[in-house]
Amino acid sequence: MRSYRLEGPKPARMYEVILPKKLGYFGKIEEVLEDLFNEDAIRSVPYVRTLIAEARRRGPDFDEEQWIRTLCQASRGYSIYEMDGRYLSADGPIDERVLVFRFIFHNPIDTLDPRTDVLAASLEVVNYLVAHRFAEELGVEEEIWFLEYTEPRLAIWRKEVDP
Structure with a gap:
């Protein structure tokens, strides 16, 4: 029988984006979420292009390829659920x-380039590659909420690999 080893608890960040559920949004939702796994799609987001241009102006040591790769690696998955509520x-x-x-988000052990800090990139990924895109590209909602949980701890029970 395989055993499990405990990884963590380690620093993590959790974010939630809250958007009214409307059938007309489903195409845009799918596009925005799938783009998180595509470096070319991330580069094409206007806000990302602006950040790249600003970083290039600040100095020649900006590694655009590494920065884009970090954004893409940081967004390794998401969950979606529905919630009913009432507001005034x-x-x-x-x-x-x-x-x-x-x-x-968490910094995985032994899977990423050591220069990659997923926690540092996480705010930009969700706030600008998801929430801001929903706001700008849907363009009809009064508010789209973005919640940031900055102090969670994550523990993972990982199955041991047979030698």
Whole structure:
């Protein structure tokens, strides 16, 4: 029988993006989330192009390839769940179903380039490659919420590999 070893607890970051659930959004949701795994798609995001241009102006030591690779490696997955709620608007209480996109980031052991700090890149990944894109590209919601949990600890029970 295989055994498990404990990895952690180690620093982690968790983010959630909350967006009203509307059928017309599903195509954009799929595009934005799938783009997280594609370096060319990440490069094409206007905000990313702006950050690259600013970093190049700050100094010649900016490693664009490594930075893009870090963003892509950081976004290794997400979870989606639905939540029903009620909030108070100017017109009174409104019931609404929302989609919640959850991202949990940690620096993996022995899988990434040691120069890659996933925790440092995580804020940019979710805030700008997900939440900001939903806001800009859907363009109709009054608010899209972005929650950041900066102090969570993650423990992983990892199955031992047979020698």
